[in-house]
Amino acid sequence: MQRNVSVRPETSEYSVDGIDLTLIRWMLSLTPAERLQVLQRFVNSVEEIRAQNAGD
Amino acid sequence: MPATDFLAVLRTLTEYGVDFIVVGGVAAVLEGAPISTFDLDIVHFREVENVQRLLRALAAMDACYRLQPERKIRPQSSHLLSAGHQLLITRHGPLDLLGAIGHLRGYEELLEYVNVIKAGPDLSIKVLKLAKLIEVKSETAGEKDLATLPILRRTLEEKGRQ
Numbered sequence: 001m002q003r004n005v006s007v008r009p010e011t012s013e014y015s016v017d018g019i020d021l022t023l024i025r026w027m028l029s030l031t032p033a034e035r036l037q038v039l040q041r042f043v044n045s046v047e048e049i050r051a052q053n054a055g056d
Numbered sequence: 057m058p059a060t061d062f063l064a065v066l067r068t069l070t071e072y073g074v075d076f077i078v079v080g081g082v083a084a085v086l087e088g089a090p091i092s093t094f095d096l097d098i099v100h101f102r103e104v105e106n107v108q109r110l111l112r113a114l115a116a117m118d119a120c121y122r123l124q125p126e127r128k129i130r131p132q133s134s135h136l137l138s139a140g141h142q143l144l145i146t147r148h149g150p151l152d153l154l155g156a157i158g159h160l161r162g163y164e165e166l167l168e169y170v171n172v173i174k175a176g177p178d179l180s181i182k183v184l185k186l187a188k189l190i191e192v193k194s195e196t197a198g199e200k201d202l203a204t205l206p207i208l209r210r211t212l213e214e215k216g217r218q
Contacts, residue, residue: 020143021214022123022143023095024214025214026094026145028214028218041061042062042094045063046062046082046085048063049174049175049176050086052174052175052177
């Protein structure tokens with residue numbers, strides 16, 4: 001999804017090809033175990049929502 | 057930095073009575089697409105009272121701009137009333153507040169293209185239908201939105217700077 005350019009201080013939020021660098025930096029700030037935990041929690045949340053809607 | 061907990065963000069927004077539509081990668085996954093994402097994108101209703109409710113919800117989640125989270129820069133009502141995108145980090149993980157998506161499609165225009173789904177025992181949320189999500193993404197993003205390889209390259213570059 002292309003982002004609007006907003007007035008925000010200092011360094012760039014996006015690379016020239018539109019990649020969100022803030023997300024990359026955020027993930028890189030985590031340990032490998034924490035990154036795995038992030039992905040696991042994501043999957044857990046989605047699975048919980050899907051289970052709530054099973055059969056819809 | 058906090059880990060992602062989509063349900064916690066959705067519960068907080070709902071508890072504070074915020075009108076919003078889930079879009080982006082989480083919407084795609086909830087609609088059945090096998091992709092992954094690490095942030096939650098929502099389009100919020102840009103109406104004064106709703107923005108006030110949203111600001112209260114954001115305060116409860118300790119939300120600030122994630123470009124420089126150490127500075128704890130908070131979004132203001134003027135930001136949330138605009139069509140711009142606010143890239144935040146909360147205690148429950150990243151949250152993107154999008155005033156409009158695609159060709160400036162806001163909450164009211166998208167409202168007729170949502171599914172209301174149960175996100176928990178007492179939690180229902182509006183999710184943009186997949187067909188509309190694809191249409192909106194196609195308006196602005198093109199193929200780059202579908203490509204994983206550029207993300208991997210940029211990640212490698214960032215690691216090289218550390």
